[in-house]
Amino acid sequence: MIGNLPFIVVGVLFLIGLMAVLMEKNLIKIAIGIGIIEAATNLFLIVLGYRTGGSIPVYTFAGEVKTMVLPTPQALTLTAIVIALATSAFMLSLIILLYRHYGTLNVDEIRRLRG
Amino acid sequence: MWYKVMTGFGYWDVYAWLIFLAIASFFTLWLRGLGRDDYKEGTYQDEIYFSGNDVPEDGEGITVPADSAYWGFKKALAPYYKVLVSMHSGHVIDYVGYLVLVTGIITALIVLV
Amino acid sequence: MKIEKYLDIFPKSLWVFLVNSGSCNGCDIEVVATLSPRYDIERLGMKLVGTPKHADILLVTGPVTRFMKEKLERIYAQVPDPKAVMVIGNCGCSSNVFYKSYNLVGPVDNVLPVDVYVHGCPPRPEAIIEGAAKAVLKLEEKKKALLREQSELVKAGAE
Amino acid sequence: MNWQIHLPALILAVPLLGAFAVPLFNLGGKTLRHVCFVLISLATFVFAFLLWKTVLVSGTQVYVMGGETSALTLPSGMSFPIRIILQVDAFSAFMALLGSIASLAGAFFSVSFMERSSGIVRFTSLYLILTTGMLGMMITGDLFNFFVFLEIASIASFGLVAFWRDRPEAIEAGFKYMLVSQLAAMMVLIAVGFLYGRYSALNMAAVASVIHLGLAEKIALVFLLAALAMKCGTFPMHMWLPDAYAEAPAGVTCLLVAVSQASLYGLIRVCYSVYGLTMGSSLIPWVIIILGTASMFFGVSMAVIQHEIKRLIGYHSISQVGYMLLGLGVGLLALGDPQALADYGFTAMKGGVYHIFNYTMYKGLLFLAAGALYYVTGTKDLNEMGGLARRMPFTTIMFAIAAAAISGLPPFNGFVSKLLIYHSSFAVHPFFAVAALVTSVLTLASFVKIFQTAFLGPEKKKLEEVREVPSSMLIGMGVLTVTILVLTLFPTWTLSNLVEPAAKALVDQAGYIAAVMGGVF
Numbered sequence: 001m002i003g004n005l006p007f008i009v010v011g012v013l014f015l016i017g018l019m020a021v022l023m024e025k026n027l028i029k030i031a032i033g034i035g036i037i038e039a040a041t042n043l044f045l046i047v048l049g050y051r052t053g054g055s056i057p058v059y060t061f062a063g064e065v066k067t068m069v070l071p072t073p074q075a076l077t078l079t080a081i082v083i084a085l086a087t088s089a090f091m092l093s094l095i096i097l098l099y100r101h102y103g104t105l106n107v108d109e110i111r112r113l114r115g
Numbered sequence: 116m117w118y119k120v121m122t123g124f125g126y127w128d129v130y131a132w133l134i135f136l137a138i139a140s141f142f143t144l145w146l147r148g149l150g151r152d153d154y155k156e157g158t159y160q161d162e163i164y165f166s167g168n169d170v171p172e173d174g175e176g177i178t179v180p181a182d183s184a185y186w187g188f189k190k191a192l193a194p195y196y197k198v199l200v201s202m203h204s205g206h207v208i209d210y211v212g213y214l215v216l217v218t219g220i221i222t223a224l225i226v227l228v
Numbered sequence: 229m230k231i232e233k234y235l236d237i238f239p240k241s242l243w244v245f246l247v248n249s250g251s252c253n254g255c256d257i258e259v260v261a262t263l264s265p266r267y268d269i270e271r272l273g274m275k276l277v278g279t280p281k282h283a284d285i286l287l288v289t290g291p292v293t294r295f296m297k298e299k300l301e302r303i304y305a306q307v308p309d310p311k312a313v314m315v316i317g318n319c320g321c322s323s324n325v326f327y328k329s330y331n332l333v334g335p336v337d338n339v340l341p342v343d344v345y346v347h348g349c350p351p352r353p354e355a356i357i358e359g360a361a362k363a364v365l366k367l368e369e370k371k372k373a374l375l376r377e378q379s380e381l382v383k384a385g386a387e
Numbered sequence: 388m389n390w391q392i393h394l395p396a397l398i399l400a401v402p403l404l405g406a407f408a409v410p411l412f413n414l415g416g417k418t419l420r421h422v423c424f425v426l427i428s429l430a431t432f433v434f435a436f437l438l439w440k441t442v443l444v445s446g447t448q449v450y451v452m453g454g455e456t457s458a459l460t461l462p463s464g465m466s467f468p469i470r471i472i473l474q475v476d477a478f479s480a481f482m483a484l485l486g487s488i489a490s491l492a493g494a495f496f497s498v499s500f501m502e503r504s505s506g507i508v509r510f511t512s513l514y515l516i517l518t519t520g521m522l523g524m525m526i527t528g529d530l531f532n533f534f535v536f537l538e539i540a541s542i543a544s545f546g547l548v549a550f551w552r553d554r555p556e557a558i559e560a561g562f563k564y565m566l567v568s569q570l571a572a573m574m575v576l577i578a579v580g581f582l583y584g585r586y587s588a589l590n591m592a593a594v595a596s597v598i599h600l601g602l603a604e605k606i607a608l609v610f611l612l613a614a615l616a617m618k619c620g621t622f623p624m625h626m627w628l629p630d631a632y633a634e635a636p637a638g639v640t641c642l643l644v645a646v647s648q649a650s651l652y653g654l655i656r657v658c659y660s661v662y663g664l665t666m667g668s669s670l671i672p673w674v675i676i677i678l679g680t681a682s683m684f685f686g687v688s689m690a691v692i693q694h695e696i697k698r699l700i701g702y703h704s705i706s707q708v709g710y711m712l713l714g715l716g717v718g719l720l721a722l723g724d725p726q727a728l729a730d731y732g733f734t735a736m737k738g739g740v741y742h743i744f745n746y747t748m749y750k751g752l753l754f755l756a757a758g759a760l761y762y763v764t765g766t767k768d769l770n771e772m773g774g775l776a777r778r779m780p781f782t783t784i785m786f787a788i789a790a791a792a793i794s795g796l797p798p799f800n801g802f803v804s805k806l807l808i809y810h811s812s813f814a815v816h817p818f819f820a821v822a823a824l825v826t827s828v829l830t831l832a833s834f835v836k837i838f839q840t841a842f843l844g845p846e847k848k849k850l851e852e853v854r855e856v857p858s859s860m861l862i863g864m865g866v867l868t869v870t871i872l873v874l875t876l877f878p879t880w881t882l883s884n885l886v887e888p889a890a891k892a893l894v895d896q897a898g899y900i901a902a903v904m905g906g907v908f
Contacts, residue, residue, distance in 0.1 A: 014577075021211055021570065027562075030208075034569050041573045041580070048584040072469065073583065076531055080576060083538045087569055090545060094562045101555035107208060112556055113563075113630040114205025115693075120803060120878050123734045124810040129878055132798045151308065159305035164279045167247075167299030174774055174845030181694040181769035181840040185832065189692055199689060203626055207563045213623045214567055218574070218613040224670050226605050 006047040013040035027095045027105045038084040042077050049073030241273030245283035249300050251290025254350040255317040262353040280306040285363050291319045291326050292333045304340050310370035312343040312363045321345045394438040395450040395473040399523055401430050406515035413508045421498045424511050428494035435487035442480040447902035449474050468593040474528025474903060477888035482525040482652050485747045488870060489645035490518045496755050496863030497638030500762055510550060517543035517642055524649040530579045531589045533653055540646050541568050547639040548631045560630035567627050571614035578610035592903035595661045611657050618650035620705045622681040629701035637758020641751035648747055655715055663896035664723055672720035679712030680822050687829040695767050696757045699833060706826055707746045714739025714808045717815050731814035736890040738807030745800045752789040752867040756782055759856045760841060774846035778853045781861055783842050785868045790838060792871055794831035800874035
């Protein structure tokens with residue numbers, strides 16, 4: 001059970017982010033929701049690579065320990081974090097532009113394209 | 116033949132179609148060339164028929180706008196289009212909601228069935 | 229070889245364009261009744277068309293109001309030769325009860341050369357059919373006159 | 388040493404390095420920048436063409452980044468397929484070829500089209516990065532790399548959709564696209580995580596060689612399916628698509644069409660090559676078929692009532708993607724049964740694959756022609772246009788060819804692929820063929836509407852100044868027109884050289900695995 005706890009945390013975080021995206025009206029809060037989803041995904045990748053009692057996956061510093069955590073998910077996570085950073089920055093800049101054009105951050109009022 | 120595309124139920128042959136098209140357009144153009152040319156130039160017979168009214172100078176006045184195209188189609192299917200257009204609400208949260216909804220439905224179909 | 233050269237061998241059916249120049253719609257309804265299954269004039273090849281450019285006969289109902297005068301003239305001019313004009317109903321023939329009304333130009337023959345008058349208020353479909361039959365005769369005469377004129381022109385050109 | 392083995396890397400390296408070199412070239416003036424922009428796209432196209440020829444002659448190409456073999460052998464003798472690989476089989480090469488043609492046409496078109504805007508350097512860089520991302524999605528053999536290229540393409544396309552940032556609608560469309568697309572991208576990453584957690588491998592072929600259908604695989608498959616179907620515009624998740632397509636600059640829209648095909652490629656690759664026969668009797672083929680039919684019908688019925696030209700064409704993208712999903716879904720349904728596969732399944736796949744190529748060509752051309760109309764009239768509203776055929780004869784002819792092709796009028800190429808799909812989906816259930824036919828009729832109706840209101844009819848006073856568009860835009864449209872005509876006039880050649888190898892590569896899952904794994908497993 002305790003071994004599955006990180007996965008439950010990932011699921012809960014993902015749902016919190018999803019709820020934020022679906023329920024909130026403020027664009028900044030929606031962007032935060034996307035950020036939480038990205039964090040949940042990164043955490044999921046890290047948790048996948050964890051081995052109980054493992055050490056850092058660097059050969060020279062490993063010392064006597066036999067088990068190491070998997071290095072690949074950490075590389076994946078680093079890449080995913082960089083991508084998440086880029087998208088967050090882009091999304092916030094789009095929100096600034098939306099605020100300039102529409103004068104509001106309420107998502108209900110930003111619906112000029114429809115039908 | 117080398118130029119036939121077999122579909123398993125029939126075939127498609129582009130060159131036979133082009134030959135047919137050439138023959139058909141020859142006859143069409145011939146029939147069109149038979150039209151009358153004894154109308155009087157410079158009179159009202161030269162103009163388009165606009166219910167007897169003066170033909171406007173600007174083409175704007177005698178154009179059917181795109182909004183009016185298929186008016187009857189839209190009118191007949193008004194209840195259907197009301198639902199369909201209201202789905203495209205322009206509300207971004209709805210759009211995310213549809214993605215989540217479809218993912219949920221497919222998950223239920225694949226994992227539970 | 230133009231198609232109208234064959235018209236003597238294969239005569240064309242009568243195509244009719246209907247203009248309402250100020251009628252009360254009574255005559256128009258009778259024209260529609262003529263098309264309906266009881267009298268079914270389309271079995272004889274006669275049909276209403278949507279533009280004067282296809283028509284042989286111009287069917288006018290009602291007296292000519294001032295507003296409609298120039299439009300009627302224009303529509304008449306747009307009918308290709310040979311053409312005939314047929315007036316349906318008393319109003320078009322003589323202005324009927326609207327005689328000397330302030331906004332009328334008068335009966336149709338004040339504006340257009342009329343070939344066939346069909347009286348009645350409104351006329352029965354049988355009367356309209358008879359009028360159409362007379363219009364065919366008139367139209368054939370006109371066609372002959374036109375052909376004669378053309379051949380004379382050709383002769384004059386040759387000399 | 389044979390330089391052609393480096394083609395898969397070159398096809399990515401050229402536009403990527405070009406994207407960062409464009410600001411440097413800009414120092415040499417406008418003309419140099421334009422020439423470089425077109426030359427980089429042309430070089431990408433040439434490499435894609437050579438890659439396709441190579442794959443056709445010598446089979447699947449596997450390119451390992453930074454190593455000799457894809458597997459890393461540990462001192463203990465165990466070996467992991469861990470390195471980043473590019474795996475180009477016939478289907479990938481086919482997709483790369485059509486993507487690079489669309490990119491080339493869009494580049495030619497953008498040279499003149501974007502002249503009136505500022506910030507062209509940024510535009511050019513983003514355009515080339517978008518090309519890189521798209522081609523990367525098409526030729527990668529690695530699930531995580533697929534996600535990375537998906538994100539590269541997505542971020543570049545958000546930027547390009549919102550490029551005219553003085554227009555509120557463009558920003559709004561960009562934001563909508565971004566929000567939906569980010570959620571989908573995270574779903575793809577979670578699915579990749581599921582597959583990695585089960586098999587400790589990210590290599591598509593390695594995963595495919597050991598996969599069996601458990602709960603985690605099912606969830607991964609659903610997440611990949613939903614996310615990638617959203618990215619290519621399937622019915623209930625398509626709403627961002629007409630917004631984004633209508634607001635992006637026209638040259639970009641032409642490329643965005645190819646990018647959505649890259650997402651479709653990912654969907655097909657996952658279904659056919661990674662999961663393949665292990666899907667067994669699950670409902671996935673039916674889900675794809677039903678999504679496809681719904682997209683076809685509802686997309687086109689929304690298109691009929693639009694009066695903005697690019698929005699209307701954008702809704703047609705949805706219905707055309709439905710055709711491909713229908714064809715490939717029918718193929719997937721018949722995959723486990725050799726008799727059904729020979730009877731109608733393979734025909735359906737040929738139709739679907741052929742339709743991908745046709746669709747990218749004529750839809751790109753339609754968007755470019757719509758952009759040309761926007762360039763000369765300054766409006767996207769069809770109500771404002773009229774009588775343009777006399778003023779822009781070349782655009783009119785090319786638009787007419789594309790409109791006839793998308794409506795499936797014989798003898799154009801759209802008809803051939805639709806015929807293959809009609810005939811094969813009829814074998815599954817007549818309803819699908821009927822729905823496809825009705826869709827085709829409505830497609831024709833809406834294009835008659837565009838053609839009648841924009842090109843025919845009386846000339847308007849306010850459009851008196853309109854002239855034919857500049858020649859570089861005509862060249863861009865001409866590239867696609869010539870492709871359409873070649874596909875039209877030589878359907879047999881196209882089917883046997885382009886389409887059939889690609890469809891065979893999809894069916895041949897064992898071949899896909901063997902090309903990478905070789906003797907490892």
